Amino acid sequence: MTTTSTPSPTVDLRTISPRERHALVFSTFKALPPGGSMELINDHNPQPLRGQFESGLYGAFNWTPLEDGPEQWRVEIAKPADSQPAHGGSSCCGSCGG
Template structure:
């Protein structure tokens, strides 16, 4: 039996206006089905973004650093297969910009 796997979306923030970056990442993450992941590419360490994930989505994501500079940073952000609706994922109060 063949299993069809959805492609991993890649969000390359290097050409996106800074004010639009975090909302793009959160909207892409929100669209992921449970068990899927996205790849983030940035021109600087995305540690502030990780802080936003931890404050609004604690326990509802995993963060794996794939490349850590000095010219580009790549991160895999995954939604657990058993994820349940939480703040910022399936509904949002707006505090994360999503």
Template sequence: MSQTAPALIDVRLLSPRERHPLIFSTFAALPPGGALELVNDHNPRPLYSQFQANWPGAFVWQDLEQGPEVWRVRISRSAPAGQCCGSCGG
């Protein structure tokens, strides 16, 4: 089974007030197992804290590139506890 490419969100050209709402709405629309790739001009650690507060245990954060000019992060949506994401056929 092939996986869908992650949604790419490059927030470097967006105003700061537009960034987090776009990231959160994109993540919320992901199916279990889906992912987004975030491209940013600074370390998104405060965003990580917000994900922990809003979606504890429901995401996987993977640093892909860590500056000094570009940060890239893959944020995947986990399957809810006790539920199959469908990729195993179960």
């Protein structure tokens, strides 16, 4: 029996305009299926982005540092398998435009 799994997207923010970065991350996260994950690569510590996740999606994501600078920061952001839709109503952070 073979199982087909969707590859985890990698979002490399180093080449993205700063004003478009957070919206791209949130839209990519929103598109993940429950149990899915994405890898984020950045040229600085993404702590402000983590704060946005915590304020808008508290408990609906897992944040795992993979590399902590000084040249690049890499983070795995995962959507728990039992997660419910995180956008709409009062749970939306507003960053993704959704």
